[in-house]
Amino acid sequence: MSEPPKKLRADAARNRARVLEVAYEVFAAEGLAVPIDEIARRAGVGAGTVYRHFPTKEALFRAIVVDRVERMVEHADELAAEHEPGEALFAFLREMADVGSADQGLVEALAGTGFDLAAEAPAAEDEFMRVLDRLLTAAQAAGSVRADLDARDLKVLLVGCQAMRRYAPDPKVAATALAVLTAGLAVPAG
Numbered sequence: 199m200s201e202p203p204k205k206l207r208a209d210a211a212r213n214r215a216r217v218l219e220v221a222y223e224v225f226a227a228e229g230l231a232v233p234i235d236e237i238a239r240r241a242g243v244g245a246g247t248v249y250r251h252f253p254t255k256e257a258l259f260r261a262i263v264v265d266r267v268e269r270m271v272e273h274a275d276e277l278a279a280e281h282e283p284g285e286a287l288f289a290f291l292r293e294m295a296d297v298g299s300a301d302q303g304l305v306e307a308l309a310g311t312g313f314d315l316a317a318e319a320p321a322a323e324d325e326f327m328r329v330l331d332r333l334l335t336a337a338q339a340a341g342s343v344r345a346d347l348d349a350r351d352l353k354v355l356l357v358g359c360q361a362m363r364r365y366a367p368d369p370k371v372a373a374t375a376l377a378v379l380t381a382g383l384a385v386p387a388g
Contacts, residue, residue, distance in 0.1 A: 213241075213251070217238070217248050218262060220240045224237055228302065234252075259313055260318050264321075266301075270326065271326070271329045273290075273293070275329070277289050278336065284337045284384075286336070290333055291356060291383075292376060295356070295359045295376055308356075308360070342385060343383050343385065344383060344385055355383075
C-alpha cells in the first residue's frame, strides 16, 4: 500500500503551485518542447525545485493534464445539468474546439502526440472518454445526434477540430469547420 503524500511546507506549496501555473501557460502557448530549465526560470525558481516536485517533464505535464481533464469533466457535467442533451454536447464541443486554439499542450495530449495521455495518465483518458460518452449517449437518446457514432469517433472529430483551430486561426474558417462538424453530428431534419 502506498503512503499518503507528505503535507508540503507553505513555501514549497507556493513554489509547486507557481511551477504548475507557469508550466500550464508555457505548454499551452508553446507545446511540450519547452525545457524544464526554462519553466523554472519563468517561474522564478531553481530547476532543482521543479525536479523535487516533478522528477520528469512528463510528470509535470501529467499533473497539468490531469487537472485540465478534471476541470473539463466538471464543466461537461455542469453543461449537462443546465441544457438539453444536444445543446450540452454541442456547447462542450464548441468550448473544446476553442481550447484547441489556446492550449497546444492539451491538444497534443488528447491527440497522443508528444505525450500519450492513454499511457501516461490512463485514468484521465478514461474519464475524458466517459464524459464524451455520457454527453453523446444523452444527445443520441434525445434524438439530437446521429446514433451511428461512439465516443471514439467524437474524440477523433474533436481533436481534428482543435488542431484546425490552432493551425488555421481565422475565426471564419474555424466557425465554418465547427458548423460542418455539428451539422454532420446532428440527426437530419425530416
